[in-house]
Amino acid sequence: xxxxxxxxxxxxxxxxxxxxxxxxxxxxxxxxxxxxxxxxxxxxxxxxxxxxxxxxxxxxxxxxxxxxxxxxxxxxxxxxxxxxxxxxxxxxxxxxxxxxxxxxxxxxxxxxxxxxxxxxxxxxxxxxxxxxxxxxxxxxxxxxxxxxxxxxxxxxxxxxxxxxxxxxxxxxxxxxxxxxxxxxxxxxxxxxxxxxxxxxxxxxxxxxxxxxxxxxxxxxxxxxxxxxxxxxxxxxxxxxxxxxxxxxxxxxxxxxxxxxxxxxxxxxxxxxxxxxxxxxxxxxxxxxxxxxxxxxxxxxxxxxxxxxxxxxxxxxxxxxxxxxxxxxxxxxxxxxxxxxxxxxxxxxxxxxxxxxxxxxxxxxxxxxxxxxxxxxxxxxxxxxxxxxxxxxxxxxxxxxxxxxxxxxxxxxxxxxxxxxxxxxxxxxxxxxxxxxxxxxxxxxxxxxxxxxxxxxxxxxxxxxxxxxxxxxxxxxxxxxxxxxxxx
Amino acid sequence: xxxxxxxxxxxxxxxxxxxxxxxxxxxxxxxxxxxxxxxxxxxxxxxxxxxxxxxxxxxxxxxxxxxxxxxxxxxxxxxxxxxxxxxxxxxxxxxxxxxxxxxxxxxxxxxxxxxxxxxxxxxxxxxxxxxxxxxxxxx
Numbered sequence: 001x002x003x004x005x006x007x008x009x010x011x012x013x014x015x016x017x018x019x020x021x022x023x024x025x026x027x028x029x030x031x032x033x034x035x036x037x038x039x040x041x042x043x044x045x046x047x048x049x050x051x052x053x054x055x056x057x058x059x060x061x062x063x064x065x066x067x068x069x070x071x072x073x074x075x076x077x078x079x080x081x082x083x084x085x086x087x088x089x090x091x092x093x094x095x096x097x098x099x100x101x102x103x104x105x106x107x108x109x110x111x112x113x114x115x116x117x118x119x120x121x122x123x124x125x126x127x128x129x130x131x132x133x134x135x136x137x138x139x140x141x142x143x144x145x146x147x148x149x150x151x152x153x154x155x156x157x158x159x160x161x162x163x164x165x166x167x168x169x170x171x172x173x174x175x176x177x178x179x180x181x182x183x184x185x186x187x188x189x190x191x192x193x194x195x196x197x198x199x200x201x202x203x204x205x206x207x208x209x210x211x212x213x214x215x216x217x218x219x220x221x222x223x224x225x226x227x228x229x230x231x232x233x234x235x236x237x238x239x240x241x242x243x244x245x246x247x248x249x250x251x252x253x254x255x256x257x258x259x260x261x262x263x264x265x266x267x268x269x270x271x272x273x274x275x276x277x278x279x280x281x282x283x284x285x286x287x288x289x290x291x292x293x294x295x296x297x298x299x300x301x302x303x304x305x306x307x308x309x310x311x312x313x314x315x316x317x318x319x320x321x322x323x324x325x326x327x328x329x330x331x332x333x334x335x336x337x338x339x340x341x342x343x344x345x346x347x348x349x350x351x352x353x354x355x356x357x358x359x360x361x362x363x364x365x366x367x368x369x370x371x372x373x374x375x376x377x378x379x380x381x382x383x384x385x386x387x388x389x390x391x392x393x394x395x396x397x398x399x400x401x402x403x404x405x406x407x408x409x410x411x412x413x414x415x416x417x418x419x420x421x422x423x424x425x426x427x428x429x430x431x432x433x434x435x436x437x438x439x440x441x442x443x444x445x446x447x448x449x450x451x452x453x454x455x456x457x458x459x460x461x462x463x464x465x466x467x468x469x470x471x472x473x474x475x476x477x478x479x480x481x482x483x484x485x486x487x
Numbered sequence: 488x489x490x491x492x493x494x495x496x497x498x499x500x501x502x503x504x505x506x507x508x509x510x511x512x513x514x515x516x517x518x519x520x521x522x523x524x525x526x527x528x529x530x531x532x533x534x535x536x537x538x539x540x541x542x543x544x545x546x547x548x549x550x551x552x553x554x555x556x557x558x559x560x561x562x563x564x565x566x567x568x569x570x571x572x573x574x575x576x577x578x579x580x581x582x583x584x585x586x587x588x589x590x591x592x593x594x595x596x597x598x599x600x601x602x603x604x605x606x607x608x609x610x611x612x613x614x615x616x617x618x619x620x621x622x623x624x625x626x
Contacts, residue, residue, distance in 0.1 A: 075605040075606075075625060099625050208600060260548060264544070272607055273547070274607040417494045419494065
């Protein structure tokens, strides 16, 4: 099956924040892109739209093939892609999750006004310690190695494994997606090579667009929700962006190889082989979901270990304990996952497998899967921007549930390729430029810093504006960085 | 046998060109090397070898699998291949051998982490008497 040609895509503006890509050729459903006029104009001729249409050809798709306003060209699914498949008749596609299974963001609040942390002496010491204690960069590993028994526990217990080792507090779990452990994990679908890769990577950031950021709560939009989340204007927050590292990448690679063959066995024609898939009910489909859950649990454990390292560093630098900094988890949410969920479609409850690739779950107020404390305000949605500007905390709104299978964007979305970003960065002192903006940066590699420069990304405020305008989520707070650690 | 980086927003895309399938695989390995490493191999570094065998369901699958295995041999051990040998048995089996040195972190450094070799846009076709394809690496 050939991919849909870009010239055959005839977008129709639905309203100020929605564009329909009508069914054509082998598409089973329409495409739907959430974006205002300016954001859509920027991607009108982008291959990402072809990817939205390609996803619409997959069997058992329910509702449109969607993309969030941070949409950009990925591989297979677009980045920012969301698609739901019937639990009985539909398929699961590892490419609809991505190699970094359960890559996600965790936000920590503190009781610290930024002035107490950002004074020159403490800040540099704190940032240097975080940079040293939380391995980042290409090939980041920790000193010890998890044995097979421990890895089994990580795969099946997620963040709860970390608590069992004294790395966190019980209340941390209350504010994690799935309370820190994705159900259905089945290690039998995880290869020895994946285990080998994961054995020394728990507690590491990795490289690329992964980061640890110290931020100030700069603006509150929703006082009531901010109070529930413990966000106080002028206080320090910490964001951690990382995923399942080599462990998850290997799981995806292993199962894609099986799915390439499976797609042929099950007679599934693909416009892009990276969309390879198998029926959810098939042995291949079930094996992937079980292994994917192992990857998700590794990522949850990873972010939990890093959370404890952050607490340890604050205690070490400031000489004061947890009663002083009161570092707590606001929420932890991932943006690369496939989940079996129940949604109302055409007035009828249906069980579907929602694939979110570079998209975040966004449960509306009242949803039973929310922690009791958050049920009145909706699920926190953590949207990192670039390292020079700002990030946002949103909360899910009913619009996300009714149309977008409770989904929202995940970040700013790239506008420049890494190649172009490096060219633009030539001869520039990026750490100096960021310092002039009040951002202290530590990075292992100049290349990564160039690739991740602020100009490489859309303004996340525009992305969030479209998400809010479409009724998917609403703004709660804006956070501005004052220190960034990148791999 | 040549490779050329092309524009891709989210990841890294490379165009590979070669006389034959073995040449495409070789070009892909050199493209991975160019992305992964910076610097020059230290002259006194000890030579190391690594090899692997792969099978595919068609030539595109073989190319992706061969490069995925090459990535595995290069990335985590930090092996910079000076020489690449590809032997094909038909279009569905390949024996890949790498001979090179380990990055020492000073004169030869690993500067990029590549998550995976993807199937996206891989379509081997003939152009100007050579084989050509695009391939995207997830970074």
